[in-house]
Amino acid sequence: MTRATVAQADPPERRLRLLSCNILAGASVQRYSEYVTRSINAVLPGRNKMDNLDRLAEVLQQFDVIGLQEADAGSLRSGFLNQTRYLAETAGMPFWSHQPNRAMARLAHSANGLISRLKPHSVLDYPLPSRIPGRGALLAQFGEGDSALAVMIAHLSLSAPARTRQLGFIAELLQDFPHAILMGDLNTEPHSAEMTHLFAKCNLQPPARPTLTFPSWKPRRALDHILTSATLRIDKVWTLPQAFSDHLSLAAEIHLPSHVGGMISTRGRRQ
Template sequence: MRIGLVIMCLYGMVMALPTTAGAKEEHSRPLHVVTYNIQHGANHHGQLDLETIAENLQSSEADVITLQEVDKHWSERSRFVDEAAWLGERLGMQVRFAPIYSLDPLREGEPRREYGLAILSRYPIVSFENHELSRISSQEPDKGVQKLPGFPEAVINVRGVKVHVFSTHLSLNPDVRMLETEEMLEIIHRREGPVILTGDMNAEPGSPEMKRLSAEMTDAFAVGGDGAGWTYPVPAPVKRIDDVFVSSDVRVESCEVLPVEGSDHYPVSARLSVEKSE
């Protein structure tokens, strides 16, 4: 009788102790992020192939996907498809689209023609904002540098942790790119909690703009990747211009370039761990 009682007491004590996995689960959340410049759904031959883009993203099994160069009823080059919505439905993910340009339709009654960026998520998107950055518009280049939208921020609830995810596509002009970098950091510095900045930076790691970002945030590939990390141009890349940056409360588990054809860029995959506030 006494032996049975002792065994029951010991069993109860063991069951009451928190496991190592449980303790870790309480304080951090794994998050797999992929960023991809999809070149409006065209491959490196210039052929429209949104299905291959979808297959690449599906096989990545990402929790959050950020996209650049996305068409929404834009033109015949993408058959006037709402590409972000199409990919969201294909992948079973929530979608938010952030236009840089929003033009009148070619024919009355049709949807507006838009081009920009998108964020897709398997987790709930609790808020969304399309911020402005300084740009030279491809539609109105004579106006010079002006503030235009196209810097989307999605606040995503990752199992109780609110994560600020940004997608960007910086300018080709290095002076404008540095201005955009300062504007992005100004927005990011106003955020509390985990921040993830992703996108096509159009700048390599040694550039002044990327050094500026690296001084404020962690370059995921620099700490979690192997090799050169080249992403552009497909199929023989020679530049690393697609990146994931994270705030100090996001841990980088690994980061890699996915060598899949489907665009003129390779996507970048980052496996992260976001910390839950005490």
């Protein structure tokens, strides 16, 4: 009797769709003059903000891991609504976490946010070094040990010296993870001196080409980024056609090695 040979099936394709959004606390800006003419919107809630969040929630269903910047943690300008939680629940996404940062009395309270279809093993908050406190980074870990996938969400300062310190700090945090993603509004171009410093200190890779995200109505600058380590393959990067704030949302689809991220599965994603 001959022994039958059983073919070994290849590991299933493991893809993640990522989205990074600076949502400006739900406000919509379509030209520079509106920073002044609509300045009252910065401190007051409104139906237009809720409509904007609802439109964004419909889009989030297409993604697996979403990083938010400038989400309101619950203050006057959002009607005391935790916008990260609202978006997660409205989109039907099971996991969310937020990192409140700079609070301005009860008028505004900015936060970084994580929304995920996948259950993180841990989520940690880190204050970023800055002369003016209030910037932070949120680090989610999917899986454990050397096979863990680390996803960091950050919103960096406007000054180059502060960004250099902040990216140095982020590099130190991520250098222990072979498989890492950094996404957010980094407020700098991919070929700036501070980004070069980041790439020299950890295994994150510079993008193949810049993707323009700011201002949303006529993008001229690549300020928002989804950066990955060399072990993760980026298939495509694009901006969403809808503008939800003064930044375009940045999306990416990546492939993971079969052992990375623990029990990551993207089954059940709504298209």
